[in-house]
Amino acid sequence: MRGVSIIGIGQTEVREHWERSLRELAVASITAALDDAGVDRADALYVGNMLSGELTGQEHLATLIADFAGLQGIEALKVEAACGSGGAAVRIGYLAVASGLHDLVIVTGVEKMTDCESDLVTEALAMAGDGDYEAMQGLSFVALNALLMRRYMHEYGVSHEDFAGFSINAHRNAVRNPYAMFHRPITWEEFRSARMISDPINLLDSSPVGDGAATVVLCPEEKAKKFCPTPVTIIASATATDTIALHDRDDPLFLQAAHESAQKAYLQAGVSPEDIEIFELHDAFTIMAALSLEACGFADKGRGVELAKDGEISLEGKIPISTMGGLKGRGHPVGATGVYQIVELVQQLRGKAGANQVESHLGMAQSIGGTGATAITHILQGPN
Amino acid sequence: MRGVSIIGIGQTEVREHWERSLRELAVASITAALDDAGVDRADALYVGNMLSGELTGQEHLATLIADFAGLQGIEALKVEAACGSGGAAVRIGYLAVASGLHDLVIVTGVEKMTDCESDLVTEALAMAGDGDYEAMQGLSFVALNALLMRRYMHEYGVSHEDFAGFSINAHRNAVRNPYAMFHRPITWEEFRSARMISDPINLLDSSPVGDGAATVVLCPEEKAKKFCPTPVTIIASATATDTIALHDRDDPLFLQAAHESAQKAYLQAGVSPEDIEIFELHDAFTIMAALSLEACGFADKGRGVELAKDGEISLEGKIPISTMGGLKGRGHPVGATGVYQIVELVQQLRGKAGANQVESHLGMAQSIGGTGATAITHILQGPN
Numbered sequence: 001m002r003g004v005s006i007i008g009i010g011q012t013e014v015r016e017h018w019e020r021s022l023r024e025l026a027v028a029s030i031t032a033a034l035d036d037a038g039v040d041r042a043d044a045l046y047v048g049n050m051l052s053g054e055l056t057g058q059e060h061l062a063t064l065i066a067d068f069a070g071l072q073g074i075e076a077l078k079v080e081a082a083c084g085s086g087g088a089a090v091r092i093g094y095l096a097v098a099s100g101l102h103d104l105v106i107v108t109g110v111e112k113m114t115d116c117e118s119d120l121v122t123e124a125l126a127m128a129g130d131g132d133y134e135a136m137q138g139l140s141f142v143a144l145n146a147l148l149m150r151r152y153m154h155e156y157g158v159s160h161e162d163f164a165g166f167s168i169n170a171h172r173n174a175v176r177n178p179y180a181m182f183h184r185p186i187t188w189e190e191f192r193s194a195r196m197i198s199d200p201i202n203l204l205d206s207s208p209v210g211d212g213a214a215t216v217v218l219c220p221e222e223k224a225k226k227f228c229p230t231p232v233t234i235i236a237s238a239t240a241t242d243t244i245a246l247h248d249r250d251d252p253l254f255l256q257a258a259h260e261s262a263q264k265a266y267l268q269a270g271v272s273p274e275d276i277e278i279f280e281l282h283d284a285f286t287i288m289a290a291l292s293l294e295a296c297g298f299a300d301k302g303r304g305v306e307l308a309k310d311g312e313i314s315l316e317g318k319i320p321i322s323t324m325g326g327l328k329g330r331g332h333p334v335g336a337t338g339v340y341q342i343v344e345l346v347q348q349l350r351g352k353a354g355a356n357q358v359e360s361h362l363g364m365a366q367s368i369g370g371t372g373a374t375a376i377t378h379i380l381q382g383p384n
Numbered sequence: 385m386r387g388v389s390i391i392g393i394g395q396t397e398v399r400e401h402w403e404r405s406l407r408e409l410a411v412a413s414i415t416a417a418l419d420d421a422g423v424d425r426a427d428a429l430y431v432g433n434m435l436s437g438e439l440t441g442q443e444h445l446a447t448l449i450a451d452f453a454g455l456q457g458i459e460a461l462k463v464e465a466a467c468g469s470g471g472a473a474v475r476i477g478y479l480a481v482a483s484g485l486h487d488l489v490i491v492t493g494v495e496k497m498t499d500c501e502s503d504l505v506t507e508a509l510a511m512a513g514d515g516d517y518e519a520m521q522g523l524s525f526v527a528l529n530a531l532l533m534r535r536y537m538h539e540y541g542v543s544h545e546d547f548a549g550f551s552i553n554a555h556r557n558a559v560r561n562p563y564a565m566f567h568r569p570i571t572w573e574e575f576r577s578a579r580m581i582s583d584p585i586n587l588l589d590s591s592p593v594g595d596g597a598a599t600v601v602l603c604p605e606e607k608a609k610k611f612c613p614t615p616v617t618i619i620a621s622a623t624a625t626d627t628i629a630l631h632d633r634d635d636p637l638f639l640q641a642a643h644e645s646a647q648k649a650y651l652q653a654g655v656s657p658e659d660i661e662i663f664e665l666h667d668a669f670t671i672m673a674a675l676s677l678e679a680c681g682f683a684d685k686g687r688g689v690e691l692a693k694d695g696e697i698s699l700e701g702k703i704p705i706s707t708m709g710g711l712k713g714r715g716h717p718v719g720a721t722g723v724y725q726i727v728e729l730v731q732q733l734r735g736k737a738g739a740n741q742v743e744s745h746l747g748m749a750q751s752i753g754g755t756g757a758t759a760i761t762h763i764l765q766g767p768n
Binding site: 001021050051053054056057058059060061062063064066067072073074075076077079080081088091092095096099100101123124126127128129130131132135136239240241242243244245248256257260369370373374 | 632
């Protein structure tokens with residue numbers, strides 16, 4: 001298969017966009033990305049989205065978006081892998097270019113979640129778990145993560161406050177990202193005293209749902225310089241899955257799929273965790289940030305929280321994460337998030353991350369579905 | 385890209401499977417297909433499904449099915465293109481093998497639609513059209529097709545009875561397909577006097593919703609004989625899209641996407657419509673059968689119905705369609721249908737179609753989403 005480069009990026013702010021429809025958000029990010037790439041057409045559009053049917057009454061989403069983006073006729077398909085849908089769509093786009101099938105591909109992640117009853121959103125998000133054996137038993141998605149967090153605290157003897165660094169870091173980085181949902185730093189005291197959501201997960205452990213869209217434009221590596229002076233190359237794309245339900249896992253505190261997909265990605269790229277300079281991980285909840293760092297080889301089991309406590313995850317740290325705010329600070333429009341991660345990594349690797357710039361050449365993004373049941377990992381290499 | 389062959393097929397009966405869950409249906413078809421291929425594992429699972437979230441409360445579907453099929457760990461993604469979801473999943477599976485990414489891939493189409501309120505199904509199916517500009521205005525999916533049919537009758541001066549041949553043919557073929565939903569032939573008189581659904585579409589113009597799952601196992605062409613004495617080769621895979629809404633099309637009576645995807649497929653396979661010996665088309669409504677035949681070059685505009693009147697679509701005719709019952713007779717579990725079409729084509733090309741056998745070497749299947757907004761066309765070549 002041939003190399004694949006990213007030649008254009010676009011994104012909308014993550015907000016409660018009550019005045020903009022699902023299609024408008026998607027088209028805005030596509031228009032920006034096509035402008036950035038300097039092209040006005042592509043061969044295919046792959047859309048990452050989880051909940052357009054449930055929350056906005058629209059399936060057949062990719063064809064609809066292609067139509068309203070002025071791209072009638074092109075191949076258009078939607079890819080779904082719960083909260084990992086964005087990463088999954090990037091993977092299919094990568095495959096379409098790597099295989100030689102298409103020369104110019106658009107990947108868009110989009111989700112609209114705030115213009116409906118919040119109970120409906122809670123119900124919809126529970127569909128990321130096992131509908132029959134988790135959701136039907138009353139387990140919301142945050143409750144599943146709360147089980148993980150409580151178990152982690154028990155097994156490893158860490159306190160709730162030990163997770164504070166993840167949220168403080170994410171909010172600090174979001175302040176200087178104009179596309180982020182939150183622009184207010186939080187303190188340790190605010191974290192500690194935030195309203196409880198599902199014990200031990202409180203409001204500031206949790207990423208917010210939001211409306212938003214992000215897009216990347218892909219082309220073969222050998223043609224990338226024609227479109228873009230600073231193309232970023234996808235040097236690894238890998239996926240793995242685990243049991244859908246938490247209760248079926250041998251060790252719920254080890255994200256096996258995240259581990260396997262990262263290992264495959266390291267192998268494909270010929271790198272090791274020490275080479276990764278930025279890690280855009282799936283910090284839907286603080287517990288997921290800790291578990292992701294451990295699964296991907298950045299910390300031993302039970303020690304992920306220490307990276308947060310010691311400041312190693314900050315922009316100046318050993319392994320900067322959530323550099324533009326992450327899910328916690330930028331916001332988490334679920335099916336769009338995996339594409340936002342790639343867009344932000346491209347900003348970093350191009351040297352266009354503004355005040356949040358991390359000098360870097362190699363970055364990793366990991367998109368996770370459910371409580372770790374699906375993991376899609378991409379490693380990107382910058383032009384410099 | 386390398387050649388891709390189908391080495392295993394499996395399917396469940398299309399029924400009101402109130403006693404079997406979505407995952408059970410999917411796993412049953414996967415087990416059958418893996419048995420047929422003589423393998424017990426694969427590298428990836430791609431699932432075609434439209435409405436699992438809306439109708440059964442489950443997203444993250446592909447990972448769930450991989451899990452319950454005993455395939456934990458493998459890549460698993462869901463692909464959605466409304467009623468064309470099954471064909472879209474086959475396309476992604478084809479791409480994954482053709483590219484060299486994977487050597488053994490499972491593609492499953494599954495849908496469960498009958499164990500809920502029928503109003504909910506009507507609402508859900510309307511999501512295949514334009515949610516804001518069609519569904520919100522009160523247009524159900526059958527109503528959109530009724531607009532097409534009425535216009536066709538007006539433009540070309542044909543009567544409702546002229547469409548009878550499509551349904552009579554489909555039901556006749558379904559009688560001898562044990563997996564089909566209906567096993568009762570229908571008469572011209574029954575067709576003519578059936579209950580009106582959305583004028584001029586009556587009950588016997590319409591395919592029934594149903595529950596069911598179908599699976600194919602794919603591998604590289606050069607390895608196929610190792611698994612299967614009679615591999616069937618996918619010699620073309622092509623897609624195209626059109627405007628999502630009917631009212632945006634220059635000529636609503638010409639299925640532009642079906643035409644374009646068929647033309648691309650003919651080109652890739654190096655064949656013309658005259659070479660196609662079986663055409664499994666998307667006869668969700670009789671009008672769609674007529675329009676598909678015209679779009680794909682089997683009849684001039686406005687003359688598709690004549691093929692039905694003259695018996696040319698029967699098993700002995702010039703272009704047999706719906707040879708195992710089609711959507712009308714086998715049933716239409718929407719996201720699964722595109723995979724059923726491929727399974728049935730493989731039965732034919734292997735010479736295993738029983739009483740419905742058409743002597744054939746080359747067959748085409750076309751999976752359509754919405755009122756023709758997405759079309760995915762595959763051409764298959766038999767082993768003999």
